[in-house]
Amino acid sequence: MGRLDGACRVRNHSLPRIMRRSGITVIELLVAIAVVAILVALLIPAVQQARETARRSQCQSNLHQLGVAVHNYHDQYGMFPPGNQFGSSLFVAILPQIDQDVLFRRAPGPDPMNPLLELVRTKIPLFLCPSDPATEAIGSCSYSGNYGSGYKLAVRDWNGMFGTIRWPIRSRDVTDGLSQTASIAECLIADKTRDRRRAIWATPKLDLDLNQFAQVCREQAALGGPANLLSRNSNWTAGQPGNTLYNHLLYPNDCSCKNSGSGSPIPDGAYSAGSMHPGGAHVLKGDGSVSFVSTHINLMVWRGMGSRRGGEIVQ
8 A cells, every 4th residue: 555655646746747848838838929921021011912902903904995985885876985085084975885874864065064973973993003003082083094195175186196176186196106105094092082093183383394394393292281171082973184085295103283273174284194003004905915114214205105196106
């Protein structure tokens, strides 16, 4: 019995020591937490990149479908849809080409007093890039048609792919070549922030040449001068520069400005392309192909892409 009792005492004394060895120390717990934190830190950027890749693919697909619709319109009417047709946009014109015939039939006729309110309230996913959180705003549009490379609203400066109902543009008018000319590009939507890419800044001077106006525009944006923070691409039915039309005066993701002293209901100005994709913006060309254009593109090349008949060679 004494031998048996001794063995039990040995086992009983050993039990707490075994239990202590099977526990997790504070240091081991901290190491485990650190490893998990490192793995999460490595995983989150990869997930975000995968999501952005999916969003970019969707944005490219949207532009491709818009390109098909624009060419179907040309096949039917012998001209590209007007960028401004009695105040309505090219996106209103192509509604039948994107299977929105019912909505198109609800559009009013050429009445400049009718603001197309019923259409504005309709959210069309094809007109929205998922990378821009501002697309939640009613009536917003992530894309704009190229109306030229100048900043004045004279006929000679509407040298892009989309004119007005008075100045229709046909494929034969694009003498630089459809593959060399921008058709539709991404543009950021206005919000209440003073993001220089989303606002439309007001310049105080008149009768400036192209480069002078570009310089004044950048100065106004840098100084945080007067700006419209709510109108940029806020109405997909309105055929106005800054809403559904843009130009190639400044770089992609550059600022936008209107010449506030012009006295015109549609002011002269610079209305830049832009996106939330890192490094640039997608551009649909006249031939239906989609390219990603860098923010650092040569400005003369970018302006050449904005002109349909300038004789530039775009690489």
